[in-house]
Amino acid sequence: MREKVNTAYFLNDPRKFGGMEDGERELNRLRAVCMRxxxxxxxxxxxxxxxxxxxSEYVGKMSYNKPKNKGGKKQFICQQKIWRKDPNTGEIKKLAPNTxxxxxxxxxxxxxxxxxxAEHIIQSMRKHTPDCRYSKQHLKTVERVKQVTEYIEEQSTILRRV
Structure with missing residues (x-):
């Protein structure tokens, strides 16, 4: 048997879900698979x-629109702005793009x-949607692992750690 080494993998999941409920259901299912x-x-x-x-093409931060204890929702605040002309008034406004x-x-x-x-997780995903092509990307350096971790934490609306 081969010796286990400390490595990191980012799994590419090409699936898009119809709504947040479907995505959260799949997220919880994968969390249970990972825990087992x-x-x-x-x-x-x-x-x-x-x-x-x-x-992922926009730069910004995840934050709450109002305090979390008052029912605030986590949302993405984009740092980039685009100029739009209002067709009715002709006024030019600076707006956040649709992200x-x-x-x-x-x-x-x-x-x-x-x-x-990672292979076990991919097999579990293939059972539910066999027509998708899943892959794993090896993260070779500690800096790259840190970058991907920060990226996931910044981009994710719902985050689960196992």
């Missing part, structure tokens, strides 16, 4: 699952035995 796998392996594997509705896309998943697997865990 982690318990079975007994190794220190860290898994970050994120559900995002934000396009929303269909809900999609971001998955990062990090730790000892991450490769086999």
């Amino acid at each position: 796998w982690k318990k079975k392996q007994g190794e220190s594997i860290n898994i970050i699952l994120g559900l995002s509705v934000t396009s 929303t896309v269909a809900p999609h998943l971001h998955i990062l697997v990090n730790g000892y035995g991450a490769s086999s865990c």
